[in-house]
Amino acid sequence: MASGFASLTEKERETLRLLLRGHDAKSMAGELQLSVHTVNERLRHARRKLDVTSSKEAARLLYEQEARDPKFLGDKNLGDAWEGRDADDGEQSKDTETPRTGRGVWIIGVLAMIAAAIFLAVLAQPAAQSESDQSYEAVLVARDTSVEEAAREWLTIVDRYDWTASHEVAGEYFRENNSLAD
Template identity: 45%
Template sequence: MTSGIHTLTEKEKETLRLLVDGHDAKSMARHLGLSVHTINERLRDARRKMAVSSSREAARQLREIEHRLPEKLADKALGEAEAVPGVEDRPTPAEAPRMVRPLGWLVGGLLMSLTLALFALSSMTGTSDTPAAAPSTAPAESAAVAAARDWLALVEKGDWNGSWEATGQSFKALNSVETWARVASQVQGPLGAVKSRVLMSEEAVPAPPYGYQMVKFRTDYANKAGTIETLSLVREGGSWRVVGVTVE
């Protein structure tokens, strides 16, 4: 697998990364200013070089190789992609993005590619290590922010099964619970306990197919102060679910 990836051109890698981010052939063509035919040729060449029958599998393998570094997960967010010619895998339903950059997590899909945001997190009440509730005069946090805090609380407790179950379809399609548990524990462990977590911003990102909510926290860990946690969430089944997160 590794040798096949080394033969890929940068343009082929770029196309595979967009596929992992949830784009279909048409949206990739629009994003890159190319024809759908050119996009399909890149995917076909990538499948041949990597000796796989599925473009989605080629994209998944590329993601694993590129993020097989210390304190990295995945730097992408996933969105629901329409079927791409030559991609035999059934398209994964999702409402948006997936997680890593150096010193960051990426656990879901579309984020990093479109907003450099590809692993959302704790309840409004948080844990004993979370900061005290905001004064009553402060505006109430949104449901997306609350869902992000809830998910972070599960991660802090090392509840890998629970945090994986709370992610979106696109995240689960590209990350097994075993992979998530292994990588998340490697990243979370060195940070230590949470001392404080403050909401920095919440933004609605109009990305295909349905957009997603980006939530940012500034968190002080016992071993790393001033950490920026960026989570992407999509609406699934009436609930906000995490599809991407970076920790920098």
């Protein structure tokens, strides 16, 4: 029977402990976020390993064994908890899957990095926008200055009553719509 306890996986032990606390298969499934089928498979494997006919008896035997033989996990290395996993209780082995918490940490890390990149892009945008605004304003001022100078030159010619010169200096649109005689 001692070999039966040694062969129990941590997931099977966890399921038996929930049974000790009064859970049925459906509430265990909800607590462990598994299907009822997976919970029943774990209980069946535990009964077979402990060579008993009842899941409640398997849970009682586990309780008695753990009361006699307390476990101290303080001396274990960080990754040692994964060594007890096996594929026959609905989970993949250590070699083929990273821990679920590891996946969650990766997802949170990626989301944090995306948020930081967006934040930095938003912070950098006003500076780039203000530089482009300044260069655009410089172009507008230069254009306005040249237009204003051309208009002043034209007015000076008109003030001298030199209609021929004013017609030649005027813009193309003005010349097309107004003949020199007009």
